[in-house]
Amino acid sequence: MSVSPPRPKGPPLNALRAFEAAARLGGFAQASEELCVTPGAISQHIKTLEDWTGTPLFQRKAHGVVLTEDGQRLLPHFTQAFDALGNATRALRATMALPTITIAALPSIAQLWLSPRMPALRAAMPEVRFTILAMETPPNLSRELIDISLFMRPTSDDENQHILCEDHIFPVCTSEVAKQIVKPVDLLDHTLIHDESWSDDWDLWLKKYGPDVFNTQTEARYSLYSLALDDARAGAGVLMGHAALVNRDLEKGILVRPLEGFIQTDQPLIMETSPLKNAPKEVSDCAHYLMNDHRIGNE
Amino acid sequence: MSVSPPRPKGPPLNALRAFEAAARLGGFAQASEELCVTPGAISQHIKTLEDWTGTPLFQRKAHGVVLTEDGQRLLPHFTQAFDALGNATRALRATMALPTITIAALPSIAQLWLSPRMPALRAAMPEVRFTILAMETPPNLSRELIDISLFMRPTSDDENQHILCEDHIFPVCTSEVAKQIVKPVDLLDHTLIHDESWSDDWDLWLKKYGPDVFNTQTEARYSLYSLALDDARAGAGVLMGHAALVNRDLEKGILVRPLEGFIQTDQPLIMETSPLKNAPKEVSDCAHYLMNDHRIGNE
């Protein structure tokens, strides 16, 4: 009779969290991003878990992993548990002395859409400490300690998501450059400025408005939209502008629209708020503020 | 404008678990026992958490800690979350190749009540691996990976708890010793064997049946009931017997009851089963087996 093997220890909590993230997101790489660690760390966590049970949780394929049946059955349990834990942690954070609101956004949105609105927001909510995070992919608001996110992405029926404005794209450039452009074909003579994160923009627009034949021509590529914008402001060429991001420049006259046509993409600017039922009042206040699209006074 | 402080990390999961345990159990010492660490470790976890939020979670008194208001508000959130996590972990364990059932019991119960029943149980469920854990205090079945617990303790209205048998106590000794004992006063001439974990037993019994005057006399104390029992079997004196634990010896004639009177304590032998809704079938099978009080054949 086996007596007192020192008490059965459960698997490490961090390994469980890694499993949940990897299973939910469908890959170690994605999970590693959400948890801010390297993929190797995730791999090791999963292995710990698989060694603990003796049953494989993932099936390793050359291009990613897929959940085994066991893994699929387990996932909802863990997702529910970590959702609950996320809410509890959020409640814990809410006890902090000075209320903090964390907003995550695409770098371009942070800089070109949010930044101009911040002064008014801060003025309206002086007791709140704001933190802005620039990131490429929308965070999971029920897990990370982020209250509001601003991203261009496909619509969903999530009740926590609100469309702030549709995404209209159209060519923009300085008025100098615009003088030389009266019809689409004229674009052939100019540098088309591309941004890596929206690499399809020009294709989309040209498909509808562009000249029938359109061979590759001079183009510039940037990894940050705001760099591309700077270049356009400097008269280096024609940029495909996103309404929400270039409106300020258009209003100020720094940039103009050389041609009329615009396209509405299927990825509007969406604001998502964290799903906590009893969210601190500050968060919903802030969300309303942004929805109502306040601007700084002197603009 | 503050941009990209490397992503707000939540507090360590282990610290959250420590808080939950300490808050639920009402002390660091208790929590440290449940989590199998030293109280110092708990203390540090709590401090980590308190530093993270900036608000105190516990109020330190000289004789223990009490939850602050914030702590009280937070506790249910975390309890719920960790309950869910416990269930998920249990589900994970259920995927293990060969089903395992872990039974926790008071050392004396494990040895004197459970052990004789194990051969039949193993025979009835040959595909299951059983693990018996001896421990002093009932474990939290919704947290630890233990399926069934067997303890003498006060009744509760928990639906997962079942009374296996009432706890009757009465003096027992060898038939040799019994010859010299015909009425309670005769006990004065013999060693009264005590067990540390039930130190009140003799007092209780003597209060009802004992001689009016009863000065302290020879007595032996043991920290393990089975050691006390061994001593009684060897004719060293009179032990206060618990029905569930000495029945075998009575049946076999190794021990006898020199006097008639017995007392029913308010701490029956209770079996508790883990609360998982979809508990593996093996666990409920095992529980039913124990409830029906099977014995080994040749007894």
Next chain:
DNA sequence: GAACTGAGTTTAGAAAAACTAAGGCTAGAT
């Protein structure tokens, strides 16, 4: 068909977290 790519794995070593042990403090109990 050779090189490339994306996703995961594996190691060793480094960094961080968690734990223990031992000494201190304080208020209620003896």
Next chain:
DNA sequence: ATCTAGCCTTAGTTTTTCTAAACTCAGTTC
């Protein structure tokens, strides 16, 4: 007045976790 239970603190150690970098493998691309 002393004892004791329960928690705190600190230093040092052990354990866990993470990273970096090289490796594997199977589709893709040229």
